[in-house]
Amino acid sequence: MPDDGRLFMPVRAAPSGDGGTFLLRPVAADNFLFGLHGRPPADHPDTEYVRQDRIVDHAPSGAVLPPLLSIWHLTRCGSTLTARMLSRITSLQVTDEPGAVVDICGALWSLVPQDRRTVALDRAVRSIGQRLKPEARFLVIKQSLRSSRDADLFATLYPDMRRLLLIRDPLEILVSNLKGPPGWLKLRDAIWSPLLSGIGLAAQRDLSDGEFIARCLGRAFAAMADMVEADPAGWLVIDYADLPHAVITRLLPHLGIVPTEAELAAMQDETHLKAWSRSRRTAFRDDRAEKQAAATPEIRALCDRFLREPWQRMAQFA
Numbered sequence: 001m002p003d004d005g006r007l008f009m010p011v012r013a014a015p016s017g018d019g020g021t022f023l024l025r026p027v028a029a030d031n032f033l034f035g036l037h038g039r040p041p042a043d044h045p046d047t048e049y050v051r052q053d054r055i056v057d058h059a060p061s062g063a064v065l066p067p068l069l070s071i072w073h074l075t076r077c078g079s080t081l082t083a084r085m086l087s088r089i090t091s092l093q094v095t096d097e098p099g100a101v102v103d104i105c106g107a108l109w110s111l112v113p114q115d116r117r118t119v120a121l122d123r124a125v126r127s128i129g130q131r132l133k134p135e136a137r138f139l140v141i142k143q144s145l146r147s148s149r150d151a152d153l154f155a156t157l158y159p160d161m162r163r164l165l166l167i168r169d170p171l172e173i174l175v176s177n178l179k180g181p182p183g184w185l186k187l188r189d190a191i192w193s194p195l196l197s198g199i200g201l202a203a204q205r206d207l208s209d210g211e212f213i214a215r216c217l218g219r220a221f222a223a224m225a226d227m228v229e230a231d232p233a234g235w236l237v238i239d240y241a242d243l244p245h246a247v248i249t250r251l252l253p254h255l256g257i258v259p260t261e262a263e264l265a266a267m268q269d270e271t272h273l274k275a276w277s278r279s280r281r282t283a284f285r286d287d288r289a290e291k292q293a294a295a296t297p298e299i300r301a302l303c304d305r306f307l308r309e310p311w312q313r314m315a316q317f318a
Contacts, residue, residue, distance in 0.1 A: 007062050007130045010100035011036050013055065013120060015112045020055040020120050022100060022127075029132040033087050036098035036128060055120050062130035065093055067161045068138035069255060070154055074221060074311070075145045076176040077168035078243040081275035083142040085247050088266035089259060091137040093129070097144045100124040105147035107195035121150070122157055145217075146184060146196075148224045155234065162255060165228060167314050168240035170221070170307035172291040174299060177213050179291075188212050210302060218306030225313040237317040241288075244271040 010022035026049050027035050040046045069086075073079035080096060087094040103109060104121045112120075129139040143151075154161060187193050188204065197204050197215045204212065228235050236254050238246045248267065252259060259267065273281040295303070 007060075007132065008051075009036060009098075009128050009130065010058070010124050011038050011098070013100040013103040013109070013124060015109055015116075015120075018054065018056070019116055020112070022053050022055055022058050022124070023050065024053055024058075025050050027132070029093075032093065032095055032132055033083065034096050036095050036100070038099045055123055058123055058127060060127050060130045062132075064126050065129045065131050065136060065139040067125060067129060067141065067158050068092070069140045069162045069164060070151075070158075071140065071142040071164050071166070072148060072151060072224065073143070073145060073166040074168060074170075074173055074224070074314075075182065075217070076173050077166045077240040078275075079142055079166050081244060081270065082164075082166060082247055082251070083140070084270045084275050085244060085267040086140055086251075088270060089252075089257060089263050090133075090135045091257070092140050093132060093136040093138070094140040094142070095128055096142045098124070098128050098141065100128070101141065102144045102147055105144070105150040105153070107146070107192050110149065110195060111192070117150075118153065118157065121153060125157075145220050145224075148220050148227075151224070151227050155231075163235050164251060164254075165224065165235050165237045165314065166240065166243075167237060167311065167318060169288070169292075170217075170311040171295050171300065171303045172240075172288055174214060174217065174303050174307060175291040175294050177217065178210055178299065179294070181209065182213070184216070185209060185213065210299065214302040214306040218310065221307055221310035221314070225310040228314055228317060232317050235317065237314060239315070239318045242318075 006026035006028045008024040009027045011025050012023040014021045023039060025040060025046055039050060071079055071082060083094050083096050086092050101121065101124050104117060104124060109117055151163070155163070187196065191201070194201050194204060196219065197212060198219045199215065228237065236251065238250060248264070272284055274284050
């Protein structure tokens with residue numbers, strides 16, 4: 001076990017008959033934002049400290065921060081930028097799509113009884129909420145779109161946790177996902193992948209990658225639209241076109257946060273670079289017009305068939 005004061009947090013969660021297992025790694029403030037995605041590479045110095053723990057036996061060893069905000073999104077619509085900007089607020093401890101939470105809110109865990117999933121999710125959130133810096137006061141979690149099926153579970157467990165939904169023109173989202181296929185595309189042959197696409201495995205195998213992606217996105221969009229429509233007052237919906245300014249002018253006031261001049265300057269610095277780059281970050285370039293121009297008639301047809309209607313249902317609240 002490392003003797004440098006780092007805390008162990010879950011990066012993956014596997015279901016089992018006895019309640020499931022966490023894969024844990026040591027985490028520090030400097031790698032918290034993107035450090036919970038999964039197991040570190042084999043040559044990473046933390047690999048020797050990675051260990052497993054039964055979920056029912058796992059308990060935080062440090063002070064636990066209350067969850068303040070859950071960032072939901074439709075993919076490729078500024079959620080990573082928003083997380084980076086918020087991470088510049090001293091009082092916030094922000095993490096990007098923590099693997100254990102993505103697992104528990106994913107398709108495979110949806111087959112686990114609700115009571116066990118609720119326990120697993122609460123223990124995961126409490127563990128990643130362990131305070132890493134003395135000045136941190138609240139936890140912020142950027143979610144995965146694949147976790148949207150359990151947005152209501154978060155609302156039940158954490159009724160005071162604010163909910164932000166970031167949206168974007170669905171054609172731009174689809175073009176982005178086709179140009180740079182999402183990691184979950186490799187799951188299309190998994191036995192439980194019809195839970196993502198909504199059609200049988202045999203029929204799914206005949207789909208093009210484009211239609212599979214569009215069907216999965218459309219299914220997730222529709223689930224998210226249902227939840228927003230059921231409780232519109234419980235959501236702050238922001239369009240990608242209004243970023244980054246809306247983070248400062250709408251989101252921070254919504255959270256009751258008044259940033260210092262230094263924090264504002266640091267947040268502005270984040271807007272000049274591509275958010276998704278982990279190292280050697282390059283300058284940000286607005287590519288909305290480029291994505292619109294890249295949409296073929298076939299892509300537009302897929303967007304209109306699967307994405308346009310649920311997006312319109314959410315856009316009315318932006």
